[in-house]
Amino acid sequence: MRRTNKERTESMRLMLMAAARTLFVAKGYAETATPEIASAAGVTRGALYHHFEDKKALFAAVVAEEARQVGAGIAARSENTSNARDALLDGARGYFDAMAVPGRTRLLLLDGPAILGLRSLQDIDREHAEGTLKAGLSDLFAAGGKDLALLDVFAHLLSAAFDRAALAIEAGAQRKDYESAIAALIDGIAVK
Known part of the structure; x- marks a missing residue:
């Protein structure tokens, strides 16, 4: 069965992204050259x-795909939860599960902001995971009778806490300790 041009194009993009991801994780962005990526992709x-367009555009595509997978992991883990608090906690566990994929912390939390800039990473996050966090916080705020005026601020702060936790866990900290701390933060937000 012959593939369409669109299918061949997408297949080629995915091959290039997979090869680039492997090299970016192993060597870092700066030490990875485009000839190496092309060779690794065949x-x-x-x-x-x-x-x-260039190596940076390829890196951005790799980072966006990593963020998409994190967002999917969060959504899958929290979608069938019955209340806002538990949905946020399940989403946190989904985030930590997704961030445990080797190389993902480096790509999303270290190299991504350094290479693409914080604003670009925020745009990528907004597209893939921020909406789930804001929806969960909105439900939590509504259940607790809180004013939604600070929703964006709380989402930003909680997202930063998740990222710092992922970095610490990657460095060897106990995940259960960070899950307990995230639960305490969420419970603190829920208090009237």
């Missing part, structure tokens, strides 16, 4: 540049 540099 294509020419011309093919790489046909699909991505």
Whole structure:
């Protein structure tokens, strides 16, 4: 069965992204050259540049895919929870599960902001995971009779707490301690 041009294009993009991800994680962005990526993907540099404007655009695509997978993990873990508090806690566990994928913390929390800039990373997060967090907090605020005026601020602060926790866990800290601390933060938010 012959593949369409669209299918071939998507397949090539995915091959390039997989090869680039492996190299970005192993060597870092700065130490990874486009000829290496093309070689690892089994294509020419011309093919790489046909699909991505430059190495930074390829890196951005890799980071966006990682963020999409994190968002999917959060949603899958929290979608069937009956109350706002438990949904947020399940979402936190989904986040920590997703961030445990080797290399993901480096790509999303260390290299991503340094290479793409904080604003670009915030845009990517907004597209993939921020909505789930805001929806959960909105439900928690509503259940606790809280004013929604500070929803964005709380979402930003809690997101930063999740990221710092993921970095600490990657460095060897006990995940259960961070899950307990996140629960305490959420419970503190829920108090009237």
